[in-house]
Amino acid sequence: MYKTAILIGFGGMGKRYYKALKLMRIKVIAICDKKINLTDKNNFDKKTIFTTDFRSLSGFKADLLCVASNTQSRFKIISFFSRLGNIKKIITEKPLSTSYLNCLETEKIIKKNKIRLIVNTHRTYSPNFLFLKKIFEKNKENPSTIFINSPSAGMGNMGSTFFDLAYLFFNTKPKSVVGKIDKTGTINPRGKNYKDPGGHGIISFHKNKKLFFDLSENTGLPYTIIIKSENLEIIIDEINNKFILKQRPHKMRKKPLYFYLFKPKITKLKVKHKFDVVKMTCFSIREIFKKKFSYQNLDKAISVMGCIFATFASSKENKIISLPISKKYHKIKVNFA
Secondary structure (H helix, E strand, C coil): CCCCEEEEEEEEEEEEEEHHHHHHHCCCEEECCCCCCCCCHHHCCCCCCECCCCHHHCCCCCCCCEEECCCHHHHHHHHHHHHHHCCCCCCCCCCCCEHHHHHHHHHHHHHHCCEEECCCCCCCCCCHHHHHHHHHCCCCCCEEEEEECCCCCCCHHHHHHHHHHHHHHHCCCCEEEEEEEEECCCCCCCCCCCCCCCEEEEEEEHHHHHEEECCCCCCCCEEEEEEEEECEEEECCCCCCEEEEEEECCCCCCCCCCCCCCCCEEEEECCCCCHHHHHHHHHHHHHHHHCCCCHHHHHHHHHHHHHHHHHHHHHHCCCCCCCEHHHHHHCCCCCCC
């Protein structure tokens, strides 16, 4: 018996979900989008239901709900279907919500109704990044620093895409954020009603680990990620499928770390797959159907959103914000796309 899915949101990301579901032979029985009337229905199964109102699907049962609509609507959609209980597995796009308060409320509703929910951060379940993590483990190295430099599609969009990498490689929680939000007034490409500016800053983690990020609006080059430990450095140009490992020679490891006048060993890494958002979405969907399931992904996604809202608070108040963020920041609202 084939698995079935309902897809909410059929913009660029929604279409990628549709391709991922098709690859996995999961039948999409219904699609909801406010502009679905502009879609050519001849390219779909004749039995597929199309609607502009997700509430009209309340009587439907499916194996999976995919929420790829805009961030503002996700809380309503996830809450609605979770309380109904017809669908016990949900995958949602990031950012999780437009306020930290709604993130916490989502967690309560999900856990109370025993729903499996995964936030599709793309890399958490990617064989590529799990492979990179094993490189550090095999060399008995503990990553201590991550640098992220990305052209900005917003703190919410890019922050929720990348900050979860710290959880994957650091194995510890963040303790504070200091940052600045761009005030350029750049109109969001998804529409002028969306407010998701870029920014830059530092997230400090326990065990003296740190993540430096520059998601500012001053570069149009592909993003790069650098993950460092004492003797290893992995440089990632993911979109162009370039992964490089730099190693401090063993003879240098007995010397203090500030001895840097040497030529490191450089290796081009062959990763498990090329950059492909559709394939990476498949990894997340596959995870939700495994027998063993935990809420670790959701807990991390909420913590990541805390880092993002803390950056807004830090920028406004010009100070370091401790994590998890205090209640006075829970109502900060940013209309992420």
